[in-house]
Amino acid sequence: MELSNAQKTSLDAIVARHGADPNRALQVLIDVQDAEGGWLAPAVITRVAQQLGLPRARIEGVAGFYSFLHLEPAGRYRVLFSNNITDRMLGNEALMTAMCEQLWVERGRTSEDGLVSIDMTSCTGMCDQGPAILVNGWAIPNMTQARVEEVAELIRTQRPVAEWPPALFAVADNIRRSDLLLGSTLAPGDALRATLARGDSTATLEEIKRSKLRGRGGAGFSTGLKWAACAAAPGDGRVVVCNADEGEPGTFKDRVLLARQADLVFEGMTVCARVVGAQQGFLYLRGEYRHLLTPLNEALARRRRDTLLGRSILGRAGFDFDIEIHLGAGAYVCGEESALIESLEGKRGIPRNRPPYPVTHGYLGRPTTVNNVETFCAAALVALKGGDAYAAIGTPKSAGTKLLSVAGDCARPGIYEYPFGVSVREVLADCGAADPLAVQVSGPSGSCIDASELDRKIAFEDLPTAGAFMVFDGSRDMFEVARNFAHFFAHESCGFCTPCRVGTSLLRNQMDKLHGGKGSQYDLNTIYLLNRLLQAASHCGLGHTACNPIVDTLKRFKPVYERRLQSLEFEPAFDLDGALARAREMTGRTDPGAYLDRSS
């Protein structure tokens, strides 16, 4: 297929707008796909590669990595149903089936006329207002049968998404409990003025160290040590990166911080820039939060006008720093900081070998500080109020507060900010969870606890968390919860290393085999074997934790597995009669002779 001259002009203009910078390849592809009606044709890939001066296969490889980029024709309207377990519990499957029927399209396929495609996607971060969908990347929460009909009608009549009723796209913040961060009334620039007033930037670094602030992405590395290491690393062109690729299923606190406290986020990044000596900043926003892009860019523009970004910040000569927002495109693994940096460089989001770490060799090999959205917010408050005040809140090893994204079986899902050390029981009482059977803390890669463990504390010394807090009541089948998570990891494995690439898919197949009633003790043993291997040999945290939800639920809810076992001996997953189903479909045969097992 040849490109028309108009197409070439449009593509070249997009590439030019990005300065023909190969590091912006992903951003270019996102914009090009929008301009090209939802997919990237072979000739389009060729043209983009030429314009960026990169090998064609490299650009195809990038496009092939991200879920939201399409190398095959996708619908002009691309509908994705969020498939987190919380969406599932709210009936997303029935709603998707209904929409497929209304629009005459099969799941995962594009309609014959190229109008629409409908599929599932990983958690879109709307668990407090699910089931949620994305239409051409724009979030629509609170899906109901009525909304399915409304959306289907808008698609059938081919109304541009920009003209759809704004009410559809209204996202609530659902803040249920505020503390330091959500209650902050910091005026833009306050924390920067306090930082400058301390004189030498090492004074503020000392305050960060004294605050005992630890990274809020889950791993809990000391923020002070990270900033100090970056400040001390040899090399020029330091970079500050805010990780807003909040992809852990069940987590949506960064969505709310970015919507409500954008200034606090940017202020924290700018304080960090002052401390480590960076001039360039990035905020990597997950593609699912595209609706936040315009307001965030507006906040950045305002801060530039107010001399809180740009050259000579607050009139201080030599204090130059600016922030640019990059969009993700549907890849959970990019939440891992070195994969995120690869993605910022316009590449496939593959975690790097470490050492070296980003603090010395990050973006384009330069010293780079990567922190979570919530960490930067907390750092801004520490810069304003000092480290001791912050360290006094929480527990000895977990200073400050933590935002929890509460969803699932409770009366009041939403965002709850607590000082560290709060018990699971207290959170459950506050959110109105009657009859809790289990809580998945920190998402699939975190831990699953049962009703006997409700006095455990949210803190690095007990239950560390990136924020997810999914509640399951007595009506839920924890096997299905774990199976949903197994599908998630298989879908999101980057595929770099053998154990995770093959292991997560084997694990998914094992769970589907158990689900299909063909399991045996042999399959449970295989799950344990995969767990040991993935923990020992995987390249990054995704593989290390991929078996957690299954091992946790096997430990606490073993009967839901055992009742699915057909025998204690081996049973094959292969179903001979099932394999004939396709032949029956093709020949239209339904007579008894077309079945092997005549009893069923």
Added chain:
Amino acid sequence: MTQPSDTRPPTAHFLLDGEDVPFTPGQTVIQAALAAGHYIPHLCYHPEFQPHGSCKVCTVRVNGHTAAACTMPAQAGAEIESNSEELNDKRRTLVQMLFVEGNHFCPSCEKSGNCLLQAVAYDLGMLSPRFDHFFPDRPVDASHPDILLDFNRCILCELCIRASGEVDGKHVFALSGRGIRKHLIVNAESGQLADTDIAVTDKAMEVCPVGVILRKGVGFAVPIGKRQYDARPVSAQALEYAPRSPSAKRGGAE
């Protein structure tokens, strides 16, 4: 990045399975081990290329923590465990995973006997695939007059990608897709090898450890039974190639 020169005297040692292994700063565990005559099973590591650590077959235990020996920098005084039943068991499982992920039919494969995957599997005592096969649909590319690509056997070691990019300067190969759908692609809008600038003299033609990149017309020039791994196991041969330096990048493979 440069690999350490072989002429510098070793300045430090680590312990590998209880034996002293000298290394020069900058060497990884596998580089030092192979140079000192200790075989660590591996697939994606190749002495002439920058290691990237994807196959994980070389996983060892360093001071109690598992790590890929090909990317792990050697550390003085480290205690490293490699040739243990537990680690070889894990390696066997990884190789089984690679077998079920692709379509590997050794008896009908022209690379049989010269195939590193097959040789490592024999060496590790792999007796069955253990897992259900994925049986992926991977069409072959016979478009090029002199070269056949049989993607069914690809283990995604990226050696051809590294060779084509680093040595040939052509970028004929790349990866696309993600997770279990990750796959090798070629640098052409048609997706066909014939439309790339690959040449039979390219380094990328020599490095495939399995039977993906094949020269047409020479498949059985060496009969089965007289091939590289027919006579001696890979563990006995790998050491002979180990000390090669990047300066030997052209023509040093066999």
